[in-house]
Each structure stands twice: as C-alpha cells, then as structure tokens.
Amino acid sequence: MFPVRVEFGSAAVKIVAIAAGAYHSLALADDGSIWGWGFNAHDQLGANGENLLAPHLLKGFIGLGSLNASREEAENKVLMMSSVKAGAMMSLAIDSLGGLWIWGNCPQPQQDNPVDAKFSIACTPNPTPVWSFHGHTVVKVACGYEHIVALVTTGETFDGDNDLVCYSWGGNSHGQLGLGDKESRIFPEIVKPFDSQSPWTVYEVACGAFHTALLSKKTQNGISGSVCWTFGLGENGQLGHGTNQSHLSPEPVRELPSTATLISIDCGLFHTSLVSSAGDVWSWGMKKGMGLCPGTRFTGDETDDAMLPVLIHCECGHNKFQEPVQVVCGAAHTVLLSDSGYKIWSWGQGRSGVLGTGQTTDAFIPTLAMWPPPLDEGKNKKGNEEMRLTKEVFEMQKKLSAAKMEIGQLQTKLSVIGKYAGILHSSIFGKPFDDTQDIPASVDSGGTLEIAKEWKNMWECLDLGMLVRLEMFYSNMLAGVKDIKLKRRIKEIVVDCLGPIQLSGTGTRSGTWPGGDGKRAPS
Incomplete structure (x- = not known):
C-alpha cells in the first residue's frame, strides 16, 4: 500500500523510465536495456511465456540492429532503447535511432500479402520492427487495448515538434484511430487533421482502452496556443465534449481555457486527465472524471460521469499544483508528479493500495503518496513532516468515516422509534406527538x-x-x-375434543363416517 523499491539484481542498473500496462510493467535502464515483470500470457514480456514476479532482462533485443541503422552500425553497435510503452497486453519500444518495436498481443495481418491482408490480433513473442516507419524517426508512441498512435518525423531525423505527423493503426471498433470510420487498420495511416500540411502540430499522445487524446499547438501572429483533441469511445464522457457520444475524428475539448499551456495528458480505461504549466489539473469521464469503475461506492452528491472537464483542486492551501511535471492514469486512478518531481499526488480507486497512501480506500481528492523523501536535508525534513501530517489525516478520516457510519445507523434507528412513538401517541391521545411538550x-x-x-x-x-x-x-x-x-x-x-375423532378416522376418505364402513355422512 506504500511505494516500495523495486530491485533489479544489481546496483549498477539505473532506471530512467517506466511503463505500466494492464497486468505487466516495463523499465528502461540507462544502458538502453529493457526489464519487465508481471503477467505474460500474451508474451508481452518476451518469448518464454512465463509470468515474472521480479524484474527480468528482456533478451529479445540482443543481437538485433535498429531498422534505421546502416549495415556497419548494426554490426558494430548494440541495440539501445530510448523509450518504452505498455498497453493492455502489448509492449512497445523506440530505439535510439528512432525505430519502433512491438511485441505481445499486437495487430498483425492474417496473410503475408499486404494487399489481401485482413486485420487480426495475434501474440508476437519477439520484438518486431514496424517497417512502415523505415527511414523516419518515431518520437513518441501510445497504445490502448488494441490500437496504437505514434508521432513520426516527415524526414529521417527529428528537427523539432513542428516536424511531426500523427499516425494510428490497430483496432477501430469505436473510431479510436481518428480516421473517420470504424474500420480497423493493419498498417499505420496518417490522421488527416495532423498531417504535414496541418497548422497544428501534435506533441503529446495518450490512449485509453478505446479512446485517444492528443495535445497540439500552433503559432499564429506570434502567439502560441495549445489544444486538447479527443476521439473514439465516448459513452462515459471520456472525450470531454459534453455528451456520451463517440467520435470517429478528432474533436477539440472546447471547455478548456484557450490561454492554458497544456503540458501532459493521459488516459485511463474510461477517463482522461490533463495538466497545464500553471498547475491546473482537469479530469473527465467515468464517475466525475476520477475513473472510478462501476460498483465503486461514491459518497458525493453527484455520481454521474463527467461529460466536461472538471477542475481538480489541490488540498494544499491553494488550488493549483506547484511546478507540475506529468500526469498519468491507471485503469481507475490518476497520479500527478509535481514540485519538480518531489511530490506525488494520487486519487481515484484505491483497490490493492495503488494510490500509495497506505490505504485501500478510494480517494476523491488528491492525496500525497507516501513515497521516500528526497536526499536534500531541508526537503527531507519537509517531506517527513508532510508524510506525518498525511498519515494523521488518514487516521482521522478513518475514524470520522466510522463515526459517520455509526451516526447514520443510530439516526435510522431513532427514525423508526420516532415513527412508532408518533403512531402510538396519536392513537392514544388523538393528536400528533410534540417533542417539545410530550x-x-x-x-x-x-x-x-x-x-x-x-x-x-x-x-x-x-x-x-x-x-x-x-x-x-x-x-x-x-x-x-x-x-x-x-x-x-x-x-x-x-x-x-376433536383429537380422538381425527385419530380414529386416519386413512378414511373425506366425507365418510369415522367407522370406515364407506357410507357417506348425512348432509
């Protein structure tokens, strides 16, 4: 229920990035190697197919060369990864030269001939290159349940965000590819609103189970503005358009401030969260944008899904989160990294202790995770004090919750007793019960x-x-x-009196004398 250190077998292994899927996790080391652990039924951790309880080095990349590398580079250099992503049952990685690799439960053609190929999802035990991007650099990638979205350069090298084009492929049952229809794609296709001719440049991508969110920017008259776009499944309001309708093409989330500089976005299964450089955080989708799944107890006045962005307030003396870095979403919870990386806030469904607060209860407001404080002595004391206060708050909330439950039970009993006393008093005295006089x-x-x-x-x-x-x-x-x-x-x-008669008449037909001679009783 508290964050714990994950051991990688050697102090020499330095982790620089992590990714979490539905049931598996990936970690990227500073030497470009990838480690994985968790559920492995679909080979999302490699070819052995065994579930891993502790981090293991993924050996599928050993001996491989980047698809963008020359023959000499491929022979003389070990393949190094620079980014990892984990989806529901698939894994992706970008190598140091911009090549994209995919394995696990992935979109695959059913035939070898691309012209006649049909869409299917199949287990791919070994890392497989996405050859569609050969000669280009993949900068960012995201994946959902069955679909993938990538930002790719128009040329061979990455010259800045203005050089990026948005591609999507995979399952498209709800329009999550943003291509204007529900037809699944085996191979990557450009999302038309964000092609090389578009005034908008996408710089962040995120995928939910069946929806997609993008952050884009454009500069006009010297003023740079950012816009959030969403498309795909919308039945829980996860698109933020004010309805529960799905959209087959990208649509802007219009209720967000036009002046906000949006820096990070992520999607849960059925919710979306977003943070601005000023420290404003918005969420929308299932259960007021907190991602709480059906059946979760909700104590607020409103239990409906959030169809529009909801501003999340920071319970730290001011509404904004200081120096925000990144927001990420689990299936039904959200985590925010703030204070330049020194604080972790979490809220949403707390099952299995995923919020890192020491509790398994749901959190309806952002709460500090109990993670190890920084090494700096001044901030160390501050972190310890904040953790102590947070623990005290949790204990107080636990006691208050129990007290409220007991008070509710007493109120129910008193209400029943009051009704009974009122009925009895009215029956006896012919007038309603008056608690000030009676x-x-x-x-x-x-x-x-x-x-x-x-x-x-x-x-x-x-x-x-x-x-x-x-x-x-x-x-x-x-x-x-x-x-x-x-x-x-x-x-x-x-x-x-009738007991002996009934005993003597046992076994006789109804309507005959007890003597059993078969004569009917007189009428």
Missing part, C-alpha cells in the same frame, strides 16, 4: 424513566375529555385482548 420530564432531564410515576403525572394533567378518550382507548384495547384470549381458549377446547 416527552416525559424525567427523560428530558437526562434521568431514568419511571414509567408508573410518569403515567400518574400525565393523568393528573389531562382534562376530562382526554381522560374519557384515554379510558375508551384502553377499554377497547382490554376488550380486544379478552376477545383474543377467548378465541384462543375456544380453539384449544375444540382441538382437545
């Missing part, structure tokens, strides 16, 4: 209720009409009790 004095003063004494005091305070009503009520009640007792006694006598 509560016995001994109870109202906090003493012990002496019922006989209270009844006597009450009788003495009643007028003649109320005394007559009280007499009639109890007379009728007494008569009713006597009537019930008499009926029960008569029933007992009848049973006692």
